[in-house]
Amino acid sequence: MKKILVIHGPNLNLLGQREENVYGDTSLDQINEQLTRQAADLQVELDIFQSNHEGEIVDKIGSVSHSGASGILINPAAYTHTSVAIRDAIAAVKIPAVEVHLSNIYAREEFRHTSLSAPVCHGQISGFGVNSYYLGLTAIVKLIS
Ligand code: DQA
Secondary structure, eight states: OEEEEEEEOTTGGGTTTSOHHHHOSOOHHHHHHHHHHHHHHHTEEEEEEEOSOHHHHHHHHHTHHHHTEEEEEEEOGGGGGTOHHHHHHHHHHOSOEEEEESSOGGGSOGGGSOOSSGGGSSEEEESSTTHHHHHHHHHHHHHHO
């Protein structure tokens, strides 16, 4: 069975209690449960990882080939806009990635309009709330099938 690495960046552990007007009231555990159900339907396995630390996310992406995963679904959260290291890690591993955001980053503050990681991802889904993750999982599974 194919495996997808799912990465949630900083502060996404606080979903459900964090700026609900922007990010909604679904917790990260609920998103992960739904993703896991969807993965079973799509006949893929998930390796789900959340970290608030840039280097840990870089390490996790770097180890993707050893983990046997053939695709990455990533919400780099605030690191989207700042992290050359995460961008370079995605570019380095030669495994397709799809970037997702709950909010529409282009409709928010100007500093969120730039994604350093999107250009090295196959594509980006932004602005559909929790459905961004579910659309993103479908997209990455189709990509690797
Ligand atoms: C986010 C958007 C980012 O700008 C922000 O820093 C986040 C969440 C989103 O999913 O909408 O933490 O990635």
